[in-house]
Amino acid sequence: MSGQNYSTTDDEMLVQAARRGELAAFEELVFRHRDPIYARAFSMTRKEQDAVDLSQEAWVKGWQRLEQFQGDASFTTWMTRIVINLCLDHLRKQKRQRAESIEEMDEESGGVERQMPVVTVNPTAGLERAELRVKIDEALGRLSAEHRTVLVLHEFEEMDYKAIAKTVGCSMGTVMSRLFYARRKMAALLADMRKIT
Amino acid sequence: MTQEQQLKLQAFLDGELAESEAREILAWTQRDGAAAALLSELKNTRQAMVQAEPxxxxxxxxxxxxxxxxxxxxxxxxxxxxAPGASRPAMLRDWLLPAVAAGALVLVAAGLLVHFNVPKPAPETAADADTPTVETTLANSDATTYRDASEGTTLVWFSPAADDNPAPNKKPTAIN
Structure with a gap:
């Protein structure tokens, strides 16, 4: 099957061919799913080159672990879990290399989020989806990695508290606290952007 | 509002509370304006994110x-x-295991053949080689072979079994 055109082959067959060692089949899988895997890496790291490197590393790991793919979830979901774990390792390494941010200190000491005024008017009401995406992306970039991670896993990956705690390696209480702060901060940032525009 | 109450409110929004607890939080938001406002803010943010993932x-x-x-x-x-198609686990599954099975089958078949089809030993000396031999290839076979090395001739007779055909008419066939 080497050199075969796989453009019309479904994912399941591509996975089977890749398991037999067909790199061309795996290349087709990469081509089909590279964007969402990269997007997840970017949403967690916020750095383009890091996201490219981590998503490529995830694809290499995916190739090596193809035998472990059971097909219970979709291939994209399986690959997304791999890239999330790589991003978490990457963020942990980064965290060890830098001092804790003021936001993290606030979280530990009781939380500035409790003092933030409630945003009573929906700051995203009436926005076009494309415009909203830009604002969400910008606001996400202003959260700390810890808060952004929990928010991304909950809202984009639709994980529950327990799954996030297991993935991130923290308590459910920490997940709830980080998620609460992240949402409140997002609301405040979106409201500020609305005022500016 | 305590931090615990705030987190309960959020857990209510995310569907993480048991039904009885969820009913309590709902009742609380209906009578407490601050709780209702905070719930509304959290809900708006969640909806915006879900709808507009970059x-x-x-x-x-x-x-x-x-x-x-x-x-x-x-x-x-x-x-x-x-060498695409030759990754170790895939090769083991696709080629090695069937090859081993086929090899085992061949060995069993060869063993059975040897057991039921034991040929007489071939002449080993030059003198033996010059002596014509007559042999039956199977114990219950109706084929008889005449081999004369000096003439370079081998004749094989095939005849039906005695029970099937009482009149034996062996038909010699010259192979060489």
């Missing part, structure tokens, strides 16, 4: 993006990548 694409061409992946795969697994 769509991003890899900022590299397909070929360039793939080239690094391929290079890394080949570096880490040179034998499998150099």
């Amino acid at each position: 769509h991003l694409g890899v900022p590299e061409t397909r070929e360039f993006f793939w080239s690094k992946i391929e290079r890394e795969i080949r570096r880490q697994e040179p034998a499998a990548a150099a």
Whole structure:
């Protein structure tokens, strides 16, 4: 099957061919799913080159672990879990290399989020989806990695508290606290952007 | 509002509370304006995020993006990548196991043949080689072979079994 055109082959067959060692089949899988895997890496790291490197590393790991793919979830979901774990390792390494941010200190000491005024008017009401995406992306970039991670896993990956705690390696209480702060901060940032525009 | 109450409110929004607890929180938000406002803010933020996840694409061409992946795969697994279809687990599953099974089958078949079809030993000396021999290839066979090495001739007779045909008419066939 080497050199075969796989453009019309479904994912399941591509996975089977890749398991037999067909790199061309795996290349087709990469081509089909590279964007969402990269997007997840970017949403967690916020750095383009890091996201490219981590998503490529995830694809290499995916190739090596193809035998472990059971097909219970979709291939994209399986690959997304791999890239999330790589991003978490990457963020942990980064965290060890830098001092804790003021936001993290606030979280530990009781939380500035409790003092933030409630945003009573929906700051995203009436926005076009494309415009909203830009604002969400910008606001996400202003959260700390810890808060952004929990928010991304909950809202984009639709994980529950327990799954996030297991993935991130923290308590459910920490997940709830980080998620609460992240949402409140997002609301405040979106409201500020609305005022500016 | 305590932090615990705030987190309960959020858990209510996310469907993480038991039904009885969820009913309590709902009642609380209906009578407490601050709780209702906070719940509304959390809900708006969640909806905005779910509806507008940024769509991003890899900022590299397909070929360039793939080239690094391929290079890394080949570096880490040179034998499998150099010969597609020959990764060790796949090769074991697809080729080695069937080959071993086929080999075992051949050995069993050969064993049975040897057991039921024991040929008489071939002449080993030059003198033996010059002596014509008559042999039956199977214990209950109706084929008889006449071999004369000096003449370079081998004759084989095939005849039906005695029970099937009472009149034996052996038909010699010259092989060489």
